[in-house]
Amino acid sequence: MSPKSKKEKSKSAPVFSAELAARFDALVEKYPVKRSALIPMLLYAQDEAGYLSDAVVAEVARRIGITELEVRDVASYYSMLRFKPAGRYNIQVCTNISCMLRGAYEVSERFQEELGIGPQGVTPDGLFSLEEVECIGACCWAPAVQVNYDFHDEIRPDHVLGILSGYRGKIRPAEKDPAKEPAKGTPPHA
């Protein structure tokens, strides 16, 4: 996609919701330097859009006043930022030492069985994705799992079904089809 067509697109449909745009405007005011808003902004934009699409990257670059390359360089460094969509509920099972010692891999295994996906997979309906992640700062309540930003402490394999159904229940009947539009192309630097 050429940068020109990207720009045209950003004119026709706003990349950021009004809320996100307002949040950004407030954010940049806080710092001595505008660029300090970059990482939070990427994370908040990803929370809204599901991942950092080309359009999001271009929009953030424009708003901060840096190049898209700089945005990608930074975004690709941080493990929470992604250039491909994840499930609506991204299940992150900590498998680092404290959690491993208390059965994290068994928990991950159970998630894989229940969801029918691998340790870094996405369910076909786009509802769940699974990740084995590094320590999430809950080592004394191991094994720990994070679903999006929610912490779940002291998880045993037999908690897995309960967690999943809790999130399934969160989907209102009106949005029964949670599948997001599939990723358009692969990210350039994936």
Added chain:
Amino acid sequence: MPRLVSHPDEVKIVSRRFGMGATSIDRYLELGGYEPVKKCLAQGPEWIIEEIKASGLRGRGGAGFSTGMKWSFVPKQSAKPKYILVNGDESEPGTCKDHLIFLHDPHAVIEGTIIAGLAVGAKMGFIYLRGEYRYLLEIMERAVADAYERGFLGSKIFGSEAEFQIVTQTGAGAYEVGEESALMESLEGKRGIPRIKPPFPAVVGLYGGPTVINNAETIATVPHIIAMGAAAYAALGTPRNGGTRLFCISGHVERPGVYELPLGYNLKKMIYEVAGGIPDGHKLKAVVPGGSSTPVLLPEEIDIGMDFDQVGKAGSMLGSGGVVVIDDHTCMVEFALRIISFYAHESCGWCIPCREGTDWLKKSLTRFHAGFGSLSDIDNIQYLAENMLGRTFCPLGDAAAMPTIAFVKKFRKEFEDHLNGKPCPYAREGVPQLTVV
């Protein structure tokens, strides 16, 4: 909600307000909060720095540097604004103490930050939380907003002439960003690559201005020291190791949890008494005393006081206070592999020895643990780790190398047991062996 624990041996200073609803600013005030900062406003910067020096407070982030000394390095005069940077990146495996501070006592962090600002003449502070701590960030943001509303933050704090602003910041997933100069880079919206030192942050830090960077626990401890007096605080610990700290006891213990104990508290006691010992009738095999970066200790090495100096003498480090207890049903090769794959994942990639070394060690250990190793691999692993040590750009390389060397040296027999295609002696029923790709 993370479970709170307690034990009679605990001396609750930083954790005093845990579970008491102190996220509410009114409750915090009821519990004596924001009195220390008023005292500091009255006493002035020199007094604050002297108090903190006298308290023997040493950084809780890992390196254990004297906090009062660190503050005293900041130049009095500076053309550029000075900053306080609170390190809440908490990503060292085995460590979850700052988690509880943000959750239960956010105003203590704010108050400590203001005091640090008063001490060095900074007008702005940043509180940086790792990206995964979104719910804690929201608690901190609420607390900061409340403090602004009361006039505790802003251009005339507590009705004085002093100004102090606080900005909260989220990370986005990177252990290396906990390193102080990488943290500053990240806060400036860049990749978390450490900076060349010198200049040190106290002279040239955030946005080029002199910067004090402290761990969240260090900062949250400061108001308590002011409140109780430096001497009383120092007296709680051992010589040169003032006060208490939060120990995160995790792994194979009956009652894992975050316990506040005086520095110098006996490690063996910590495991067997405070945390209730090893469950399921298993035996202790090893202890990682201060987070994943610290060399492992054998059962016969743990009859030591947990302060910076004694653990150092035992060949390891007090680090971030993450005590990871390992029982005798654990494969140490797998454990070493899990640690090195963490460092390989978190290496920022800037310098050759760490970037290539962690990657290589991870691959070698993966193969080795899968039963495809040879005797020379054991030596190579040690050789590689030893050649990373002290040669990398930042301490992450050492943090990866040191524990690896200790695992190979102390558990060589267990490495040898993996040779000749033998299955891992500790393989668990139904759990595939750890193979990291």
Added chain:
Amino acid sequence: MPEVTFTVDGKKLRAPAGTLLIDACRKAGIEIPAFCYYPGLSLQAACRMCVVRQEKVPKLQTACTTTVAEGQVFITESPEIAQARKATIQLLLGNHPLDCPVCDAGGECELQDMTFKYGAGESLYAEAKHHRDEQQWSPAVFYDRPRCILCYRCVRMCGEGMDVWALGVSGRGADSLIVPNQPNQLDCEQCGMCIDVCPVGALTSGSYRYKTRPWEMTHVSTVCTHCADGCTVTLGVRQTSDGSEIVRADNRDKNGINGDFLCAKGRFGFDFVESPDRLRQPLVRSNGRLEPASWEHAIRLAASKLKEIRDTRGGAAIGVIGSNRTTNEENYLLQKFARTVLHTNNIDHERSTDYAALARALAGQSGKTASLRDIASACAILLIGGNPTDEHPLLAWLLRTNVRLNRARLYIANAKPIKLTRQAKDALKIKSGDYNDLPASLDAGRSAFAKAIRAEGSLLVIFGEEMRGEAVEKLVAWGVKRGNVRFACLGDHSNSRGAADMGLLPDLLPGYVPVAAPGAFSEYPNLPATPGKSLPQMIEAAGKGELGALLVVGADPVATRKLDPTLFNSTFLVVQDLFLTETAALADVVFPAASLYEKSGTVTNTFGDLQLLRKGADRAGVKPDFEILVRLAGGIIDDIKTLVPFGQRGVTGDLGQSRGAQAGEADRHAIWLEANGLEPKLSPFDPLAILDEIERLVPGYPLDRINLFAGNDVHTKLSSPGYVPVAELAGSGLIAPAHDTLFTSGRLGRWSEALKQLAQHQAKELVETAAD
């Protein structure tokens, strides 16, 4: 900074406090290995190769970040240090493909050298290596991640050095890699500097990859043939069945005025030399068609025809158009040929700026011209007009570097916003494109810009073609009055300055000596005393049927001036060129000429810096313009020595005393060559045979030969005896600048496939570069 004394490997060294240890050591001949350190670029401390032991410091220190202070003691080689470096290389090789036998950098690879030195060849590594396919980012730049050692030189060179910032680092840990600014594509200036600084074969050049190995080439250091800045370029030359071909151009030795720099044209635009469209045989028109002919026949035909027209219609019926890309010797010879053999002052060239006006305005002054080296060190520079980033890439580089490393103050006065404004301390927008009032406004203006200029001590003024004629005179007058000023003026091509300096002008002899000046060039036989026709006047005369013959050397007026092809119907047209240009296609005789890369001689860049060309490639069938002219003259006059003084080696060594200056010069040259251990090859076709005459007759060209022949640049002095007021010069209306981009080079660029591809890549792929 005060000097300090410190000890390295037992030797006491001195350097200014704060000098980087690695620099201090290199200066003292102690080589410290380094992958990431690159002089002039920001520090990284990333590769850890430069580790040294400092007394009383627990850990090994990196020499690239350690600054020296009084009394320090260092050790740079010891078993401990060697082991550290060896281990680092072993670690690197763990993921390195070790495809050295097919790698472009093989033989020129710093990793290879280090592996050899520290003996890290044996592999400890049994793991699978990371594989990634090679990527092509542009016609010029390829990236092979597995070979990349992540030294970040390319990223810094592109950003800090080029101010393009097209490269970044993506990912982290062992997954880190270098990325271009578009999805797998580079939108940039395509300078290839990133390739140049890459210590290994990770970045390779589209034009050179897999062609040959470094040791199969001869490396010839010469001067770039494109813009007027005069970069030293090293040609990699390989023998072929009918001569030799250029397989690459780069900046191997980095010892020219360009330092580290080379732009896309210098690096990739050499391929016109190898174009299949090159003429390789003389052509003669018969029955209305150009047919191949022998050299002998073509020369005889052209010479006799020129002689006939001269003798029947007089020299005034003949015109000569010279080139911006022939050597000084050729240009000098061409005007001498026109004036003394053809008896005409009808000589001109395509002018791209008003050198003549500057020369005349500076008449009587000395030391008022700036060399390119001055640009690199001046404290304050005023740039008027022009767009160096596109038209003078080296100048732009030097300006950026000077601002970045020395905090030079750059002031820009321009009608358009140009990219260099980013480096400027202040910029003044010239309204309605009128530069003429600038000196007055600088003198009296109350703008911050004018005040800042007035407050500067010394000032270097560079102006483009926007200032011509009287505007130049006013500018010079302003500068001379304010004092402490030096000037430079920007023209287009590799020897545009030389063309003007050597008198390819109808009214001015070499050195801007007016034709009409009493006694000027009195030793020239048959020199007509009145100015001749300018280029447009010659064309006009041709149109009227008044131009009997026209000799065009390395120029294409039919194309540049869009002339009617019937215009020369009644003119005998002789063309010397590399290609069958639009002008050549109309000619009666066409001679295939050698390019600047296929001959020796000297050229003068737009700053007046004279440099030596070394013959790189060789091509059967073509001849240098010098030789063609001498042969032509041979068919018109009897004693060729009146045109080219030459002699035989060692025959006479009288330094000219006994036989007059002319006769002795070639001998003197021979003696000089011999004394300096060079090989005297004297024949009338040796262009250097005429160097002494240039030195003797052309004001401003005293030659520092030791330096010149050592390959250094020698600043000439733009000076002109002061007779004619600038207003009376023929010049300013005749200036037709090419306004080259990064990928065009006057009429020559069309013959470079590489440049065409780069231009296409940039045009299709990509949005305009940041500031322009």
